[in-house]
Amino acid sequence: EAGVTQSPTHLIKTRGQQATLRCSPISGHTSVYWYQQALGLGLQFLLWYDEGEERNRGNFPPRFSGRQFPNYSSELNVNALELEDSALYLCASSLWGARDGYTFGSGTRLTVV
Amino acid sequence: QKEVEQDPGPLSVPEGAIVSLNCTYSNSAFQYFMWYRQYSRKGPELLMYTYSSGNKEDGRFTAQVDKSSKYISLFIRDSQPSDSATYLCAMIGGGSNYKLTFGKGTLLTVNP
Numbered sequence: 475e476a477g478v479t480q481s482p483t484h485l486i487k488t489r490g491q492q493a494t495l496r497c498s499p500i501s502g503h504t505s506v507y508w509y510q511q512a513l514g515l516g517l518q519f520l521l522w523y524d525e526g527e528e529r530n531r532g533n534f535p536p537r538f539s540g541r542q543f544p545n546y547s548s549e550l551n552v553n554a555l556e557l558e559d560s561a562l563y564l565c566a567s568s569l570w571g572a573r574d575g576y577t578f579g580s581g582t583r584l585t586v587v
Numbered sequence: 588q589k590e591v592e593q594d595p596g597p598l599s600v601p602e603g604a605i606v607s608l609n610c611t612y613s614n615s616a617f618q619y620f621m622w623y624r625q626y627s628r629k630g631p632e633l634l635m636y637t638y639s640s641g642n643k644e645d646g647r648f649t650a651q652v653d654k655s656s657k658y659i660s661l662f663i664r665d666s667q668p669s670d671s672a673t674y675l676c677a678m679i680g681g682g683s684n685y686k687l688t689f690g691k692g693t694l695l696t697v698n699p
Contacts, residue, residue, distance in 0.1 A: 478630075505685065507686070507687070509689075515691075516675075516689055516690065516691035516692060517631075517675065517689040519686050519687075519688070522685065522686060529685075530684065530685075530686050532686075564630050564631070566630075568685070570685075571685060572679060572685040572687065573619055573638075573679070574633075574636055575621045575623075575633045575636050575677070575687070576633070576687060577633070578623075578630035578631050578632070579630050580628075580629055580630045581629075581630050583628075
């Protein structure tokens, strides 16, 4: 069974540009979560999608947005990139309820220069 | 006060040592508790999850939860160099909020 896949693996953008990150969940999982892992800050919750709807949002500015498609894959968009957006962006998926935890992808390393 | 506190370490032990990793939390709504392991440049992988207070064992790993003290632990017996990684505690509340809240992680190095 394929795990959670994220693309691209690495992304280099210039300050002010937009970045699009993609995630495909495990087959059968309807919930997709996005986390930011910046150096020294741990995993910070960004967004949770389930059945195509945004269910919860972390304490991030509106330039962080996303969506979930009918096949449950998801996209994270970051507009007006700032240097401090440089981080590992992790996507995870779960069944509804997440009582047995999330399965994470390997992440997209975003570097803003 | 942060919802989840975890000592970031780093923690360095010799091979074969017993390792104890700990987290405290302040939100009494947390009901499900997990430990993840993250190798460098990889996504976290789930090691253990538990619901009730008490111990849960899986091979060399034991997860312990004390809800009355809001304290969880992960013990690693006979530690191996391959256990060298960052260990993250995570917890999730009741109701319909399925967001996992993570500790900052403890960096563990097991020296051969």
